[in-house]
Amino acid sequence: MRRVRPSALLVCTAALFAPLTVLAQTTAVHCERLFDARSGQVRGEHTILVENGLIREVIPGRAKLQDGVESIVLGDRTCSPGWTDLHVHLGSQSSPASYSEGFRLDAVDYAFRAVGYADKTLSAGFTTVRDLGGEVSPHLRDAINQGLVDGPRIFAAGKSIATTGGHADPSNGYNSMLSHLMGPPGPTEGVINSIDDARQAVRQRYKEGSDVIKITATGGVLSYARSGDAPQFTVDEVQAIVDTAKDYGYRVAAHAHGTEGMKRAVLAGVTSIEHGTHMDDEVMRLMKQRGTWYVPTIYAGRFVADKAKEPGYFPEVVRPKAATIGAQIQDTAARAYRAGVPIAFGTDQGVGPHGDNAREFVYMVEAGIPAAYALQSATLHAATVLGVDDQGVIEAGKRADIIAMPGDPVADINAVMGVDFVMKGGRVHRAPAEAAALD
Template sequence: MRHAGSPLPTLLAAALLAAAAAAAPAGAQEDAPAPAVTVLHCERMFDAVDGRNRGRTTIVVAEGRIRSVSDGYADVPGATVVDLSGHTCSPGWIDLHVHLDGESGPQSYTEGFRLEPEFIALRSTVYARRTLLAGFTSVRDLGGQTTLALRDAIDQGFVEGPRITAAGKSIATTGGHADPTNGMNHLIADALGEPGPVEGVIDSPDEARAAVRQRYKEGSDVIKITATGGVLSWAASGDAPQFTVDEVVAIVQTARDYGYRVAAHAHGKEGIRRAIVGGVDSIEHGTYMDAEIFALMRKHGTWYVPTISAGRFVADKAKIDGYFPEIVRPKAARIGALIQETFGRAWQAGVKIGFGTDSGVGRHGDNAAEFEYMVEAGMPAAMALQTATINAAEVLGVDDRGRIAPGLLADIIAMPGDPLTDIHVVRRVDFVMKDGRIVAAP
């Protein structure tokens, strides 16, 4: 953070710039090299707005942005040409629900006691790169304090990974899904002290407002609350409501003051209802939603981020002795198996759907499997791809990505084959461009 003070540094910088300009030879501006131009020749291009493929397409990229999009294979003198014949080009995908600071497993419940934050942060760089190479050029990370630093390191070019919209610490109630003292014995819990708004634990509207302001202080981009119990938390209930409506309203109103959107982890129906009425922007997981909740979501314009991948992962791992603690295992077996079926009913009911995997519960880099699960549940492939492009961009509240169009960020991926006729090719992304820079090429 820069602080107000002496004007001398600013004046010195201005003087140096003026001297440099005076010393530059006449006409130097005119002789500056033209920006590098990259041309992509795509066999097909997925039009995220219309939900269909265009035929052969030329995409011209310069200075990190899409300069033009035209039919056929056009020649651009002096440009670098990337031949993507046989490939389908697509806007870079957006995963709205990841946790880049770890991956769940039998060791997860002790990592907080064993691993240094520096180690967790360094490990997350591997997960970030894996996610980017899978075709996800943007993600929304919904819980993980080290992710704030990871976001900044990626933005500044020190680490390779997707663009991150980060929540930082999730907001919970005492004993709720994101209470950091859950599962600790009383000696450790007493030594740490009772968590409060600074640690993201609240029990009143006033504390709710303080917790949002603390997230602002820490540099979060979005607010995440745990409106119900969770599958993997050390607690018996995975679906009980854990916020009052007044608490949710206080969070949402304060979040709006800072330009934040609010995502709500929620499994049980009553907790989901309170979150929607309280004004959250998206429901994550939504396991026990029904027709009444679908109607309420349509009325309020609330988005649904299903995370089918996480549900299937935990249901599968619950069959393995010792993988989860015994207090977690029955929740994982029961709740995890339901999410895909809920998703199928939700999209048929006209609920707005954004793409999210909860990667970090499952393996980072397997994010594209979510498309397969969506199609398996009955959603057309084109609609599934739209959830991770134009829909996801709308959930984030951004208009610079999610489509391939002039002026937008040059976040473009490609895969061999046609995902509209064979959804499984989404797992074979072999070309990734972010900000106009090629990260991977066939």
């Protein structure tokens, strides 16, 4: 049996800025086990034929290959569709210096950091992300699509839409002199206070090349403001955002911790509720009725609750919110699953460290969500939230986004932390130390 080393498979790129070379026209990936995202079951041996960035055929067992077909054998591993994280912020990462850095760093500084964060995210098995708020992300998306840097496929929101003093008001925490010099932010900066402003803010995001709209329907944990859960839009304002977004083919994700803000967002027709800390039975019922997805971000909740115990990590106005709100999200996710609310995967990484995204699966299972459902939440469910049908499953005609990990993640969810093979769009980004060729 011939041995093919990772260098032959173009696994270890020498530099972040060098585009990957295209693999042989047809590549066969052999998996000892295969996670079927439609059924949630782990199947036996399969061979996946990849051609021109797409899956050409999925063959049970070990396939006989024609001459010239490059092959990768992943022994004692489970292959899965590449995962999608529906809530990340690739332009930043939380630290005690985060609040002061906004006054010292330029957009270029954040962009260079984002390149490394994107690479870590892809290496962890996340071939697609939805970046929900950050002016860097549309540019990073374009650089990745052009092959200039490595990273996941990005659906970028650009600047989140907020109200004055709301969670995504960029002037929160500024002193009066600085606020006077800069002037009040408006729709161009993603801050609205009327129906007309709401429409303009969505149109501005379209002008800037966003893929999705993000609103902050309630206060937030990490913003420099007292309230973490008060509603921050009127019903009419949210409705104007959703209706205008539909004109441009956009879906709307709503950051929300408080019950009333969530209710307004769901009634207005948002696609997903992010965090959902104080979600009550009425909101759950409405979400089920209207097909609204829930993206819990348990990781972020646990992370901020832990960091709130460290003096000096957060400003004092933030610390009480982090301690009280963050600790509740895992319990909310458990109740939502039992109630039948549709759940999709998201971490809010950028709050926690990029590259550790898969730990959300472990937290979901701790909350009582079955491992198979948790894995579906990052594959089939995530594709539904994005409104795409070309990824999320390993089937002929879909994108060749394939990852693999030792063990069986349905039997032991901790296996998700060991991803060591990542293929995105037919190109190998990461592979085990050695991969053997089929006979």
